[in-house]
Amino acid sequence: MRKLEDWIDFMEEECTPRKQAQLKMLLKFSFADRLILDNLRRLRQLIKLCDRADAIEGVLSQKEFLQKSHAQIMEKITNPSRTCQDDALSPERGPSHFPETYKR
């Protein structure tokens, strides 16, 4: 059986072509190694499915939210002395350099 590190590199396509070929060959004959690799792949998939940031995906998909957030960032950049209260920009008061992508 190969070291776990080797299989992580294999999974991430970080091996040299020679090593990649060696490990591929090994997979044909070693069930234990196939199992290790399969477990690693599943673990990776599981972790990906458990992204904490998924909780805010609904908000991030709202155009208005991104527009407002963008406007606030640009306002701070172009007018850094403004107070927090001033940050509550209405879309109508958005900066003149508001990108076309949000105007649609």
Added chain:
Amino acid sequence: MEADNTLVQKAKEGDVSAFSELVVRHQKCLLRLAYRVVGDLEIAQDVVQESFMKAYQKLSGFEGRSAFKSWVYQITLNTAKNKLRGKNPELVDIEKTQIADSIDWVGNIMNGDLKDIIQIEVDKLPLKQRTALSLRIFEDLSFSEIAEVMKCPYDTAKANYRHALMKLRHTLGDQMEVRAFLPDDMNQRLEADA
């Protein structure tokens, strides 16, 4: 579509709309990134605002040796970590933060809390390992990009990722029965071999 580097160059020359376009391109990813660190949307918004401000102020010093994306990720990560320290003094030593180990694994799995378990285990990783893991798995960054964001050598970025994955495999694999993740045909094969 103009490349980030072109927009950076234009922004350096005073074109605010070019920087505005960079904000449009990266704000969503940065909000996710910041949220993963601070766990609060409002704070994440503050972090991203502050990060873009810092990026804009330091733009003249950005020489383009790394991608703009990596650079602004790096600023955001550092800002998020600082914000977390400021808001939660009890979390100052976030590298060593530990969450209770005594989890009823089987019970939790039966209750469908697998997602929570994995998130808890990811949170328990040392910050560098967690960062490498997040950037690789959630952001799909290459190890070169991760090294740029984490300001570390390529091999270190890779080692952090490997250690994170190995730890999670050890914890989750040992305690939750690896077979729970396996397809039925593989479980049958395992039983046949045994």
